[in-house]
Amino acid sequence: MDVPYTVEPRRDTGLTNGKIGIWLFLASEVMLFGALFASYILIRTGAPSWPRGDTVLDVPLATFNTIVLISSSVTMVMAWASLMRRRFGTFRIYMGATILLGLVFLVVKYFEYSHHFHLGEFPSHSNFLALYFTMTGLHMLHVFGGMVVNAYFWGPGAKLWETNPVWFTNRVEHSGLFWHFVDLVWIFLFPTLYLL
Amino acid sequence: MTDDHAAASMAGDHAVDIDKHVRVYITVFVSLMVLTGITVAVAQFHLPIHIAVTVALIVATIKGSLVACYFMHLISEKKLIYAVLGLTVFFFIALMTLPAFTVADGYWIH
Amino acid sequence: MSDHADVATTPHVAHEVHHEELGFWRKYVFSTDHKVIGIQYSVTGLVFLLFGFSLMMLMRWSLAYPGSPLPLIGNLLGDSRMPGGTMLPEFYNELGAMHGTIMVFLGVVPLAVGGFGNFVVPLQIGAPDMAFPRLNMLSYWCLFLGGITMLGSFLVPGGAAQSGWTSYAPLSVIAGTGQTWWLIGMIFLITSSLLGALNFITTIIQLRAKGLTFMRFPFFVWAQLVTAFLLLLAFPPLEAAGVLQLMDRVAGTNFFMPSGLVVSGQALTNVGGGNPLLWQHLFWFLAHPEVYVLILPGMGIVAEIIANNTRKPLWGYRSMVYSLIFLGFMSFIVWAHHMFMTGMGTAMAAFFQTTTMIISIPSVVILTALIISLYGGSIRFNTPMLFAVAFLPMFGIGGLTGLPLGLNISDIPLHDTYYVIAHFHYVVAPGTIFALMAGIYYWYPKATGRKMNETLGKIHFVGSLVCMNVIFMPMFIIGLAGVSRRLFDAGTAYAFAQPTMHWNVVSSWGAWTMALFQLPFIFNFFWSIRNGEKVGDNPWQATTIEWSAPSPPPHGNFVHAPQAYRGPYEYSVPGAGKDFVPQFEA
Numbered sequence: 076m077d078v079p080y081t082v083e084p085r086r087d088t089g090l091t092n093g094k095i096g097i098w099l100f101l102a103s104e105v106m107l108f109g110a111l112f113a114s115y116i117l118i119r120t121g122a123p124s125w126p127r128g129d130t131v132l133d134v135p136l137a138t139f140n141t142i143v144l145i146s147s148s149v150t151m152v153m154a155w156a157s158l159m160r161r162r163f164g165t166f167r168i169y170m171g172a173t174i175l176l177g178l179v180f181l182v183v184k185y186f187e188y189s190h191h192f193h194l195g196e197f198p199s200h201s202n203f204l205a206l207y208f209t210m211t212g213l214h215m216l217h218v219f220g221g222m223v224v225n226a227y228f229w230g231p232g233a234k235l236w237e238t239n240p241v242w243f244t245n246r247v248e249h250s251g252l253f254w255h256f257v258d259l260v261w262i263f264l265f266p267t268l269y270l271l
Numbered sequence: 272m273t274d275d276h277a278a279a280s281m282a283g284d285h286a287v288d289i290d291k292h293v294r295v296y297i298t299v300f301v302s303l304m305v306l307t308g309i310t311v312a313v314a315q316f317h318l319p320i321h322i323a324v325t326v327a328l329i330v331a332t333i334k335g336s337l338v339a340c341y342f343m344h345l346i347s348e349k350k351l352i353y354a355v356l357g358l359t360v361f362f363f364i365a366l367m368t369l370p371a372f373t374v375a376d377g378y379w380i381h
Numbered sequence: 382m383s384d385h386a387d388v389a390t391t392p393h394v395a396h397e398v399h400h401e402e403l404g405f406w407r408k409y410v411f412s413t414d415h416k417v418i419g420i421q422y423s424v425t426g427l428v429f430l431l432f433g434f435s436l437m438m439l440m441r442w443s444l445a446y447p448g449s450p451l452p453l454i455g456n457l458l459g460d461s462r463m464p465g466g467t468m469l470p471e472f473y474n475e476l477g478a479m480h481g482t483i484m485v486f487l488g489v490v491p492l493a494v495g496g497f498g499n500f501v502v503p504l505q506i507g508a509p510d511m512a513f514p515r516l517n518m519l520s521y522w523c524l525f526l527g528g529i530t531m532l533g534s535f536l537v538p539g540g541a542a543q544s545g546w547t548s549y550a551p552l553s554v555i556a557g558t559g560q561t562w563w564l565i566g567m568i569f570l571i572t573s574s575l576l577g578a579l580n581f582i583t584t585i586i587q588l589r590a591k592g593l594t595f596m597r598f599p600f601f602v603w604a605q606l607v608t609a610f611l612l613l614l615a616f617p618p619l620e621a622a623g624v625l626q627l628m629d630r631v632a633g634t635n636f637f638m639p640s641g642l643v644v645s646g647q648a649l650t651n652v653g654g655g656n657p658l659l660w661q662h663l664f665w666f667l668a669h670p671e672v673y674v675l676i677l678p679g680m681g682i683v684a685e686i687i688a689n690n691t692r693k694p695l696w697g698y699r700s701m702v703y704s705l706i707f708l709g710f711m712s713f714i715v716w717a718h719h720m721f722m723t724g725m726g727t728a729m730a731a732f733f734q735t736t737t738m739i740i741s742i743p744s745v746v747i748l749t750a751l752i753i754s755l756y757g758g759s760i761r762f763n764t765p766m767l768f769a770v771a772f773l774p775m776f777g778i779g780g781l782t783g784l785p786l787g788l789n790i791s792d793i794p795l796h797d798t799y800y801v802i803a804h805f806h807y808v809v810a811p812g813t814i815f816a817l818m819a820g821i822y823y824w825y826p827k828a829t830g831r832k833m834n835e836t837l838g839k840i841h842f843v844g845s846l847v848c849m850n851v852i853f854m855p856m857f858i859i860g861l862a863g864v865s866r867r868l869f870d871a872g873t874a875y876a877f878a879q880p881t882m883h884w885n886v887v888s889s890w891g892a893w894t895m896a897l898f899q900l901p902f903i904f905n906f907f908w909s910i911r912n913g914e915k916v917g918d919n920p921w922q923a924t925t926i927e928w929s930a931p932s933p934p935p936h937g938n939f940v941h942a943p944q945a946y947r948g949p950y951e952y953s954v955p956g957a958g959k960d961f962v963p964q965f966e967a
Contacts, residue, residue, distance in 0.1 A: 078509060078510055080587050088586060106617035111621050114636065118656065199633030202636070202654045209625065
């Protein structure tokens with residue numbers, strides 16, 4: 076007996092196993108980043124003073140990064156839409172763009188971090204910096220993880236399109252959900268750290 | 272053990288469906304760009320912190336909702352997913368508020 | 382408007398089914414079969430339970446005979462731990478912190494959730510395996526790596542973590558290298574639980590057999606479902622907190638480090654501005670739901686065994702299910718009752734005290750329903766039933782003694798005393814562990830095709846029951862006298878502790894005797910694999926779906942997909958031919 080509902084949804088829930096699985100995982104990630112935001116609230120409200128984000132961090136660069144990440148979310152969902160339209164070539168293009176934009180995001184962050192380190196601004200110097208590095212650092216790990224999965228589906232994993240196109244489309248959709256979530260976290264992270 | 276085959280929808284239907292969705296994606300993308308611009312612009316005014324936080328959170332929530340509802344297709348998801356997320360939101364709010372209230376209500380010398 | 386189907390439908394596509402014989406490694410070590418993984422988790426859990434118990438047996442020497450050298454073993458542990466065979470306080474703290482950590486995260490949870498959950502749940506819902514078999518395997522190996530990390534931490538300079546299983550800042554932040562290993566180990570363990578939890582939830586909802594509606598679930602399945610939600614949503618904040626503590630320790634950040642700290646007479650030069658309470662909040666946000674993770678699978682096991690051995694349906698099944706759900710939900714908003722002594726204001730103390738009192742109600746409902754289920758039953762006192770029935774008063778004592786801890790005012794003199802240790806050990810030790818023992822004796826025939834020996838089982842039971850009470854009952858007395866926990870010499874230096882010192886000797890001998898009574902169990906466990914009484918599919922004449930599979934079940938579990946035709950506990954149905962009508966029989 077095979078495990079059912081991997082590709083076709085179960086009638087009463089209307090869902091495949093993978094769809095439920097990825098949303099459950101995202102729910103746990105909401106709690107993970109939630110804990111970090113809760114820490115931010117506790118530490119900032121307890122601090123006698125707190126620098127405004129733009130006095131420490133590079134807002135134009137981060138705004139650019141925000142645009143990059145949001146764009147990558149669009150290309151991600153277009154990649155899935157291409158598969159739904161049975162256009163594998165277009166999928167490859169959009170997925171490639173998503174991975175590239177993710178790479179741009181990481182490169183920008185690399186420059187941001189090294190600039191701070193160059194100025195001697197380390198996590199141990201202030202709670203502002205500690206929270207900035209930890210929260211964006213964990214977010215970066217998630218960006219990287221998402222890119223690895225996306226690269227797998229762009230490259231070696233794309234073989235599945237030949238044998239089971241529906242399953243492949245679903246898996247790309249699930250990977251997309253994770254990617255959108257990473258974008259969603261940044262949408263909150265950006266104003267919190269850079270603008271307030 | 273054998274799954275019930277879900278009702279097969281025509282390939283044609285799908286293409287139309289997706290076209291509608293793609294138009295939505297572009298609209299959402301433009302809205303997100305505009306909102307990003309707004310939130311950065313507002314930040315230039317250096318509003319008092321409580322107002323700044325409120326405005327920033329409202330804009331972020333709108334942006335986040337657009338991503339969730341349309342890119343993540345939450346607007347047309349199944350009840351089970353809504354139930355799980357509803358539960359999560361409740362506990363998320365507990366995590367955001369209760370520790371802060373407890374520390375504020377208590378006696379902790381910084 | 383029709384939403385896009387997330388699946389463009391296709392004719393049923395056959396997946397690759399492994400019909401070819403798998404090699405030894407893929408079959409027994411890196412298996413994706415839930416039964417193999419369940420056994421891996423169970424054996425790992427049992428080994429760690431034994432190891433954690435051994436750590437405690439060492440500690441009990443220092444508590445019973447503080448300052449005296451431990452014969453034989455004392456000389457084997459080296460001068461950094463037990464110079465001249467006498468335990469150093471630092472080593473006691475190591476043992477204490479690791480005893481708690483190992484018992485909770487490497488003993489009970491892997492056995493109760495990873496072991497019993499993995500092995501039984503798919504069988505009980507009529508599924509061929511878990512929804513994500515490869516993820517299941519990954520979860521186990523994450524646990525294994527976490528276990529190795531925790532064990533390895535004993536060998537680093539300075540020894541293993543020694544800031545309590547609760548790892549409170551700032552002590553844990555300035556502690557030795559072992560604490561860093563603890564944090565890394567915890568990240569592995571948490572990841573394992575998170576992945577496992579999403580597997581359980583998906584499996585239970587999606588892979589249940591035809592006709593198996595939610596209100597026809599065996600109570601055990603409900604218990605595992607709620608437990609999985611607790612793990613999924615409560616663990617991540619501790620993972621975040623672990624990362625923050627790692628940053629504090631390794632990168633010199635100050636998330637939990639307040640300003641103005643003085644250590645051993647020297648003022649620290651860090652920036653400060655952090656809050657140790659933040660660690661406590663994030664830790665207990667998990668650790669309170671965690672205690673329900675520890676108890677719920679046990680309650681599930683007890684429910685199954687009681688229904689089966691009273692030959693009666695469970696009394697109040699619906700109330701029990703609603704209580705379970707309500708309990709799971711409430712468990713997320715009671716945590717700060719562990720923090721009443723942190724300078725909490727009266728408003729928040731009142732809030733958490735109230736939610737804590739409310740959460741005791743569903744626990745009482747479940748316990749009461751289980752007790753009432755015995756009434757009028759045709760009771761079979763086999764070994765699983767003995768452990769299951771003993772669970773009831775033991776959990777009752779544990780639960781009731783929790784009430785003064787949940788009330789702010791009475792918690793003031795009791796917090797961090799031996800009373801607390803007695804309370805939580807009653808629920809976990811003669812509570813959960815008895816339930817797990819019951820489960821082992823009950824499902825062993827399904828897993829191996831043989832029953833464990835009844836005589837040895839009864840010896841194991843009687844000895845364990847007596848010893849558990851000998852160990853833990855005196856601790857209420859010690860705690861009420863005001864003796865703190867985590868004292869390596871049980872309070873030798875304090876005058877108020879003197880009248881209670883002799884009780885430590887009682888507890889210690891109880892613990893060492895308890896170890897002896899586990900020998901029949903360990904022997905029985907291995908001996909019965911080859912020599913136990915052979916059984917068929919349904920040796921206990923039970924009603925739930927796992928008993929329709931062969932013992933042991935083959936890969937894929939069922940030859941034909943089972944179907945559920947009725948509720949889970951149709952015992953002694955009037956007019957039926959036999960005293961049970963299985964759920965899976967048409």
